Amino acid sequence: HIEPDELNKVRDAVNKGLALGNDRFRDEIERLTGRRMRLLRRGPKPKNRPDGDVRKPGVFTLTPNIPNAGEFVNWMLHLQSRCCVSHQHADGTWAQLRFHHFSLLVRVLLFALLALLVGCRPSVWDNTVKTHSFTLHDVARSDIDRILEIQLHNSTHLRKQLIKILYLRNPDYWRTEGFQCAGNAVDWAFALQYREVLLRKMPSQ
Secondary structure (H helix, E strand, O other): OOOHHHHHHHHHHHHHHHHHHHHHHHHHHHHHHHHHHHHHHOOOOOOOOOOOOOOOOOOOOOOOOOOOHHHHHHHHHHHHHOOOOOOHHHHHHHHHHHHHHHHHHHHHHHHHHHHHHHHHHOOOOOOOOOOOOOOOHHHHHHHHHHHHHHHHHHHHHHHHHHHHHHHHHHHHHHHHHHOOOHHHHHHHHHHHHHHHHHHOOOOOO
16 A cells, blocks of 8 residues: 555665664654655545455554554664664664663662752751751741850859859858858849849739
C-alpha cells in the first residue's frame, strides 16, 4: 500500500538518519513521511470499502501493530537498530547511553540531596528542652529575650555590688537597722523593689 517513491524516501531517511543520530533521525522521518502517514491513517470509509479489505478506519495499513505516526517512527528506529552499523557509530551510541545514565544518576543524587536539605529543618532549644521549627519572628524574639535576660542579669549584679559597697562603708549603721550582713541588705533591697512594683501595678482605689 506504499508507493515505491515513498519507500525510497523512507530508505533515504534511514540512510540520512544513520549519519544524523537518533534525535535528528526521528525528526527527519516525521518530516519526510508525516504527510503520507496522515493519509494512511485515514482508512477507507466503511461504505466505500472494496471486497476483501480488512483495514479498520484510523489504523495504518503498514501493520496492525502501528496505530499512529509515533509508533511508526519507533518502528523505523527499531529497524535502524537492527541495521549493520559501523563500529564508530556503535561506539558513539554507547557513549550516548553512558552519558544519559550518568546524567540520570546525577539528577537522582541532586534530588536526594535536595530532599535531605528540605527535610532537615533547623530547630532551636527552648526552656522545655524540646526542639521545634521556628520562623524569623521567633528568632528575633528569642534574640530580644536573650538580650533582655543579659541586661537584667547585669543590672541585678550591679545592684548587689552597690548594696554591698554601701554596707561595707558603714556596717554599724546597717547592723543597728537589723541587717547583720550584706546579704540581708541585698535581700531587703530587692524585696522592697518588688513591693514597689506590686504597688504600682495595683489599681488605684
